[in-house]
Amino acid sequence: xxxxxxxxxxxRLLPLIEEGLIDTVVRQxxxxxxxxxxxxxxxxxxxxxxxxxxxxxRSFRQAVDxxxxxxxxxxxxxxxxxxxxxxxxxxxxxxxxxxxVDALYRLAAAGVRVPTPYNFLDGVLLMELVxxxxxxxxxxxxxxxxxxxxxxxxxxxLLAEVVRMLCAGVVHGDLSExxxxxxxxxxxxxxxxxxxxxxxxxxxxxxxxxxxxxLRAYFGATAPELLGTDxxxxxxxxxxxxxxxxxxxxxxxxxxxxxxxDLGGVLREIGDARDEEAARRLRLQNPS
Numbered sequence: 001x002x003x004x005x006x007x008x009x010x011x012r013l014l015p016l017i018e019e020g021l022i023d024t025v026v027r028q029x030x031x032x033x034x035x036x037x038x039x040x041x042x043x044x045x046x047x048x049x050x051x052x053x054x055x056x057x058r059s060f061r062q063a064v065d066x067x068x069x070x071x072x073x074x075x076x077x078x079x080x081x082x083x084x085x086x087x088x089x090x091x092x093x094x095x096x097x098x099x100x101v102d103a104l105y106r107l108a109a110a111g112v113r114v115p116t117p118y119n120f121l122d123g124v125l126l127m128e129l130v131x132x133x134x135x136x137x138x139x140x141x142x143x144x145x146x147x148x149x150x151x152x153x154x155x156x157x158l159l160a161e162v163v164r165m166l167c168a169g170v171v172h173g174d175l176s177e178x179x180x181x182x183x184x185x186x187x188x189x190x191x192x193x194x195x196x197x198x199x200x201x202x203x204x205x206x207x208x209x210x211x212x213x214x215l216r217a218y219f220g221a222t223a224p225e226l227l228g229t230d231x232x233x234x235x236x237x238x239x240x241x242x243x244x245x246x247x248x249x250x251x252x253x254x255x256x257x258x259x260x261x262d263l264g265g266v267l268r269e270i271g272d273a274r275d276e277e278a279a280r281r282l283r284l285q286n287p288s
Contacts, residue, residue: 022047233254
């Protein structure tokens with residue numbers, strides 16, 4: 001079997017090549033503060049390899065928001081993370097990488113539209129390459145121009161994904177037009193290093209509301225009718241009460257209850273309105 005040599009393989013990918021998980025490296029797709037992504041060939045498949053940068057190669061945001069409530073297995077790890085020792089930084093690094101990997105596996109299992117993860121080895125995540133109709137790497141949605149109809153459609157499908165994520169107990173925490181790709185069959189959510197546990201993290205509600213607000217602002221620029229919606233609060237209120245399901249139909253209108261609802265009063269008002277309507281009908285039938 002003869003392989004085209006592709007580009008020179010980055011050292012960090014050599015373990016995956018030796019394990020037979022990757023055959024050739026095609027090209028670099030993306031380089032960010034936290035990771036570099038390569039397009040690779042695995043047999044007949046084109047995939048992505050995301051290489052997380054080592055702690056000393058990038059400015060690790062000390063994001064307490066995001067690491068809160070990540071379970072650290074033993075107290076030595078916890079102490080080291082608190083001290084910020086070299087071992088602690090490595091532990092935190094591993095926690096940060098595996099948080100994205102864990103979230104990805106969890107969401108893929110829940111049927112959320114994320115890249116399918118295949119393997120995680122030595123700080124490298126091997127996953128599906130999200131492609132457009134031509135089989136090339138799909139663009140980020142911030143690079144795509146939408147009609148108002150498309151904006152409404154993509155916004156609706158992304159809201160459904162956010163609901164599905166929340167039902168799986170995950171909040172993305174950094175959802176915006178910069179980490180959603182437009183695949184041949186619709187939007188796919190990427191980049192989950194900030195993902196938090198919806199039930200266990202104090203910041204989960206704030207992060208969910210921000211994620212949903214980001215979608216509203218981005219698609220609302222093209223479809224202004226979205227700007228008056230409040231899907232985030234509605235979603236969170238249902239989630240908190242244990243009523244959110246992947247197929248829940250949202251209205252986008254959420255009135256925050258200001259106190260206990262006076263159900264009797266509401267029913268009386270409905271009754272009064274009904275009586276008035278009946279009286280009006282009678283008057284129309286029998287004009288005096």
